[in-house]
Amino acid sequence: MTGHFQVKLGVDVFFERDLSDLQGKRIGLLTNQTGANGELVSTIRLFHEHPELQLEILFAPEHGLLTNVKEGEKFNDATHRSTGIPIFSLYGQSKKPTDAMMEKVDIVVFDIQDIGARYYTYIYTMAYMMEACARMGKRMIVLDRPNPIGGEIVEGNFIDPDYTSFVGLYPIPNRHGLTVGELAAYFNEQFHIGCELEVVWMEGWNRRSFQTDNGLPWIPPSPNTTSLDMMLLYPGTCLLEGTNLSEGRGTTQPFEIMGAPFIDGEELQDNVNALRLEGIRARAIAFTPTYQKYNGQLCEGIQLHITDRQTFKPVESVVKILAVVAEMYAGKLEFLEYGKLRHPMIDLLAGNDLMRRGLLEGNIYPYLQQCSRDSEKFMKMRERYLRYR
Template sequence: MRTGLDHFFSQYLELCKGKRVGLVTNMTGVNKGLTPTIDLFHNHPDIYVTALYGPEHGIRGSAKEGEKIDSFVDPYTNIPVFSLYGSTKKPTKEMLDPVDILFFDLQDIGARYYTFIYTMAYVMEACAEFGKQFVVLDRPNPINGTSIEGNLVGEDVRSFVGLYPLPNRHGMTVGEIALMYKHEFGINCEVTVIPMEGWERHMYYDETDLFWIPPSPNTTGMDMCILYPGTCLVEGTNLSEGRGTTRPFEYVGSPFIEGYKLAKRFNERQLPGVIARPISFVPTYQKHKDTVCEGVQLHVTDRKLIHSLATGLTLLETIADMYPNDFEFVQFGEKKTYMFDLLAGSKEVKTLVLNGETNRFLEEIKEQQEAFKKQREPYLLYK
């Protein structure tokens, strides 16, 4: 198969003719032979790259989650790099003055919490405001383009981990999302999507012939990506989601948990496609740093059967029931905002977790999923 980047060089090079080019990318922007998009553009005689733009984690992927990044000059190309995860997340007029056209080449992971798709939204807004062309070099959704899970983000909990009404697992590529932003959510910039060739909607990333490059430090592989639409919710609690271990979002635990008891209780629920194994781990940073935690590792036994969100909610519900005096949702900022609400896309889910009613929630939101499927249909490029 060929990504949008590979397809671009064979058929779409004319888009750059006589234009100053900006590139929104990071280390995942590579061709099939692993040559970076930055190098391919910078070294091409017909492409004049005047600016680079980096999302969360930076263009080289060295920054941790949430870590602010300053703008700088790339030492390899001497091209200015404007940070879109520092003093601003939306490009300013000054940031876009050096370019006529912006290319977006980032690997998403298929869950609505992942910030790259909102960096894309802000870039599109700025392109509309300042009259710049916008081009997406499309890449696969690593956890397939058919599975949809979760509720749509409510208006009262919109944030950079849920800026638009998308479900937890959206089943779209970044190019398809860009078209949806334009035609459904009113970001009226000039958009061109360079499609992939050879990708089919049922495919997981490891069913392609592409190399997997982690888009951020904790996106370790397919099991992590499959679980993430559910286990990312752990970030909004006082539990470790496994950051600072070799298995983030597969490990979940805390100093107050007894791993064997939790694994037994979780496995008694008999969720399809997943099994829990008791573990002990010590996070090297973030929550419970340098402290022994017990908990579980979630193992995907059948990716076609697992429901990631149900898995994450069931695990949290089980822990809340077993440790009611220890488990809690965490707050941040002066307004004491619950991170869990922003991730869950709803202020109601906390109570459902505490009351053991998440199954009812999963049933009730099926209507939202059906509505989303109809809404996204016109923008699907791979049918």
Template sequence: MRLGLDLFLGNQFQSFKGMRVGLVTNMTGVNEKLVPSIDLFYEHPDIHLAALYGPEHGIRGDAKEGEAVESTIDPYTGVPVFSLYGASRKPSKEMLDPVDVIVFDLQDIGSRYYTYIYTMAYVMEACAEYGKHFVVLDRPNPISGSVMEGNLLEDGIRSFIGLYPIPNRHGMTIGEIALFYKHEMGINCELTVVQMDGWERQMFFDQTGLFWVQPSPNTTGLDMSILYPGTCLVEGTNLSEGRGTTRPFEYIGAPFIDGYRLAKKLNEQKIAGVLARPVSFKPVYQKHRDEVCEGVQLHVADRYAIHSLRTGLTLLETIAEMYPNDFKFVQHNEKYTIDLLAGTKEIKDKILQKKTDEFLECCGEQLERFRKQIKPYQLYK
């Protein structure tokens, strides 16, 4: 298969020859030989790379989650780098003045909570406002484009981890999301999507022949990415989601948990496609830093059978039932984090009342509506 990057550099860049190009990218912007798109653009005789723009974690991926990133000069190319995760998450006029066209080349991981798709939305908005052409170099959805899970974000619950009404596991590529934003969300910029050649919707990332470059410090691999639409909800609780370990979003635990009891309880429920193993771990940062936590590692036994969101909700429901006096939902700026992640305020009660199956049943109608809504923008069979 060939990436949007390959096809753009092959001949599609000709449409923008002579223009000043801005590139939104990070360490995931590489070709099939792992050569960075920054280098490919900078060294190309017919592309004028005038500016770089970095999302959360920075242009080289060395900033932790939530850590502000400063604008700087790229030491390898001397090109100015404007941060899209610092003082502003939307490019200002001054940030776009050096360029005529913005090219977006970032690897998404297929979940609503992941901020790169909202960086793209803000850049598209700015391009619409200041008359810049926006080009997306499409990349695979690593957890396939054939599965969707979850609910649509409710009105009034918008944040940088959930900006538009898309499901937890959205089943789209970054290029398809850009088309959705333009035609359904009204971000009416001049848009070009450079499609991949040879990618099919049912493909997982390890079936593409490409090398995995983790898009952020805690997106460690394919199993983590498959679990993430469900286990990311753990961030909204006082449990460790495994940040600060080698297995984030696969390790789940806390100092008050008995890992053997939890693993036994989860495996008795026969969660489709998942096996739980008791673990003990000590996070080096984030929640429960330097404390011994017991819990489970969730292993993906069958990627085609797993329902990631059901897995995450069953996990939280089980822990809430086992440890009612210890389990808590956490708040940030007087808002429950899990509300922002789940895109609804009802999930807390559903977990505590052991009614998450009821919640998931209600998601079916929303997913069917979303499938019909995005069908015109699906670029791949």
């Protein structure tokens, strides 16, 4: 595959430089199938075949090295088939790298594609690795990649300290508008991780650009990451995971559709479109999920169609849509509780109980006001970490 790409990825910048300072260093690579250069050559292969680099260990985040494991499903350590290199699972016995794992390396390199939403666990696997590097005196190198939903727009609220979890470890908004490299720098300083961090920055990335503008091939970072529209909707539609509404898992359009057996799709479509939400239209649909919520049951609901990527607000839109559902189906909309969690799942996703209480009480504005206050605050806090303009 040849061609001129507008954006040069961190991994490509890294392999253009003199790597002799890494000779003799034992390298651990935290990656998955998205770790590939602009020509789609796997980062694992690039490291393994490089004469000066000694790749010792692979670390795999949620969904596994091949991103074929379902969400929330644990997996064990393994061996990489073509290289024989050990793979340590960071979504198995522990989500944090152990001292025993870290003793096998001198440097850890991170190369994973993020999708720009607070709930996406890869950024916390990165943060846990940074903590392990700080604890064990190891160096961390992050190979930067684009934020596929752009780096200008920020939306959402901070997580309250009591509501932190692996879908929200740090107080950053639902849509943060940072690249993984910028996030690593932000986490390292703002939250006093203090690891020896180097970010290999991209060349030619523009904050205003979306994934389809970068001239780069696209590799889905997880099984339900299907399209740019799905990623743009996700900072809002991921909140549905905390409810008894299907977020479309088990269909070909996860996070773009929503529904349940008790919903009348046309009525919901009309009530949502009556809100005149900016940059989005609802269309009535029916679907039958093949796994997860309502597996094998016919659901009605809506598909959310983005009409303007620049003005559309995923968090605000979905919260307002949930308020419509709560009003139309009072008593039928439920918030899921999982035995081992301290709070209902929706509170962990929303970062506090303000949204859930607002939906129950018929007043979501305190939550939306918090979102706009916090995102304004974050815009100022992140300013000094912005590498790209």
